[in-house]
Amino acid sequence: MKPLKNVLSFGKFRVSYGASGSIAADPLLQYNSFISNTNIGAGINNIYANKIDVKTYGGVGALLADFNKIANKSLSWSKSKEVDYGIDLEFFNHRIYVTGDIYSRYTSGSVFVSELPSQVGYNSIRSNLVDMISNGWEFGVTGYLFPRTSPFQWDMTLNFSKNSTSIAKLGNGGRDYITSNYAFVVGQPAFQYYTYEYLGPLQSIDDLPVNPMTGERMKYYGADAGLAINQQGKIFPGMPMFTDVNGDYLIDGADYGNDKKIIQGKSPEPKIQGGFQTNIKYKNLNLRVQSSFAFGNYIFNTSLQQVLSQYDDNTAFFTKALYDLSGSINFWEKPGDNAYYPMRYISYSDGGSARSFRASSMFLEKGDYWSVDDITLSYNIPQKWSEHIGFTRVNVFSTVRNAYMWKASNVPDPRMVTKTGYYNGQGYPINRSLVVGLNVQL
């Protein structure tokens, strides 16, 4: 045992099991409630434009069922059960620490909304609809390069983790649960993009498949593009191609939802993520660097999509300021251009266009990043000096936050994405700051 003890100074093996629950946000879901809705009865589409708030009929106040909520008395908590196997090890007299975890979590009955058939009158119901299973592991190692008693200390910590969540069970007979931008399918990863699959700009008319039924080339469905020259829906070189999912030789010309699909292999979940931090200390001087990273995920560049979508809307194009994208975005301009983005095509009259810059996989970008989040240099003024001026302890420090970031995507900050992968930074990245400070203890 002696040689082993020289190497391994501490070891622990952990097994844990836990169950937890989370309650749905609205405690009133068990009641069928009544509302005196605003503008019932005479509200023409836009109640703000309509300018009269109708709450009566023939002068008598009205109450009606709140069709957005149906009493679900059987709604219960969503429960999760988790098994975790972990190991903690220390080597070489507390010089190297290793911790590892592997876990599996089964969450049953997550509350999601499903649409009700219209004859019911009520719009939708919240129910314990989705079961998910999350598997993952975490691994961390910390090393001290010098003996723990030395005046010079240098330690490093590296963490890795990976989590993948997939759908174990769905309500309504396992029917796919599809929303406007994500889709749950039993057995598939939980978070995947559900959108149009962008194939690049059309290079030549000859590249368009021909519908064997009609002899017509593939065109856009329901788009006004080409209407002015009596070629409604015709796809010209430079216009975007999307996968024709339903095989009708018509590419959805706007956001009608006909040709959306789950984009395979571009998950918003990172293949690996983690952090790296290090401390260097010599006597009173201390340098700390913290960084984080994620690799292998795809994020949706919402901000670019919003900027470019102005080209799809002639009102916006002529009335709003357009961003200077020269240099950063490579648009198709003439046949032969090896451009990723399609041509800018301004619609002409009723606002119709090819809707080139609708939300689609065009805006999926690699979410890889490595960011140096925090660098702090601090110095403890020797006690004899500080006592000389009447303080117990004086510490001078300087911190740089968000010092540096390497990223594969064009979003200002790839960390600011929702669970489903959509960038939500709304234009304001976390700012870089330099703080210089003085800590004084009396």
Add this chain to the structure above:
Amino acid sequence: MKKNIVILLLVAMIVSSCKKSFLSPSQVDLVYNEVYWKTSQDAERALIGTYSLYRGLMVNAQMYNRGDVTTGLINRGWNGGSDPNFYLPGDYSNINGTRKSWGAIESYADWSGFYKVIAQANLVITHIQSMDDKLFAKGQKEELLGEAYFLRALTYYNIATIWGNAPLMIESIESSSQVITANNELVNTPRSTDIQIMDNVLADVTKAVNGLAFGIPGSSKWGIRANKGSALALSGYANLWMAFLKQRDGQTNASYITNAVTALQDVVEHGNYSLASYASADLVRQMYKGRSSEAVFELNISTEQNESYRVDQGGIQYLTCKLLPIDGDVSKDRASSINFVPASKKALIYPEYPDDARADLFWTAWESNYDEPFSDVSPTATDRNMVTWMTKFANFSPDPSRQWNEYVAYFADCNIPVFRYTDVKLLFAEAFIKNNQPGNALSIINEIRTRAGLETYSGSDPMTEVLQQRTSELIGEGKLFFDYVRNNYFPVSSVMTPDRYAQKGYYWPVSSNILTTNKMLTQTPFWNGKTVW
């Protein structure tokens, strides 16, 4: 001294409110089934909610588009008006054909709004029934229930005449277990047949007739709340529609026609209604404003009661009224944005013009001989003052808080007609003819004709004359298309080819949203493959 009293009052108020809110908090801002339905006012407010929902459904010219624009008698303006697909015959020659008739108007193929009224009515019926009789004044419970049955019957009558086969929901939804199983499976309901739905309408109508009393002209509920007269009128309609369905399916229908005659006779004799005078345009305007002696059932729209809408945002006025701009500058009117009657269709509406007074009472510029819509940029020279537009619903008042650049900012001020007495009388004539009593029909026809300034009827086809009078009288009131279907009579024959009629193409398709959320439901057969969705 005065000051002290005020302070004392304030202190008293604070003390009393403290007592209530701090020591025994109770959930007060949520009203739900378990705590509602305690007084007759609760019952009435929920019933009023049903009226509101129905009005909300009808307010945006729903029945005008379905019942009038579909007849082909009306064209769309250059810059606006109703969707031309309402009256265009379907062209289904290739999959990309842009003309799909109703198959291109998905929002009108969606019945969700109708089923919201049904859901509310079901709730009201179930809960009022189970309330203690002692909570109500004498006869009040029966009356409130009768109104609820009337509204449910009316809504199902609409559903059955628009879509034919449709799900029949008559239970109130009290909890999720009625719509979703323990396995999270949605509970679906297939389409019942049009005859099953109409059977249910007739059952509800009978309950309404029994529970309701005839109205009192001039009372606060006159016209805008259902009474026995409204229910009997609906009974007439439902029975005649049922007679049509039975005849179509080769079954006997005599009993339904007799029932229609009986019901309509009752409303004519005891309903306290009388035909309004057509002596001046003003009197006609007053009648359409609402609650007149002809108001069998209308939906209340009143600026005074704060129950109105801006006509430049929607409603029937948005589709039919030229609207004189508030600043008097006629070049800013809506002459190019409204539906109009082209000259070529005018003889179908008033064949005896200029003798027929109604052409000028219900319309402006009936004499106009333009077949084309007015437009400032039209290649055909037209005149903005010669747009033939309907004045029936041109009752409105300026919005006092309008913006400076809103030139046609008016609030609507006329009720939405559902049944009016002229309509009931002509239906009575139709029932008489179908019941082999054409003599009785003739006197009604002549009453209507005389009021319009016409000679008495001398022809030999009273049925066609009744339908002609219905067209002349009721155009714009959401009735005609259904009259034409019931009698297989289409003045503009292109809107309904015999083939389409035989395949029940007078029923609407259902929207994609309905088809995808209810797996047990199938598309209206005629429209399979003929819709854009």
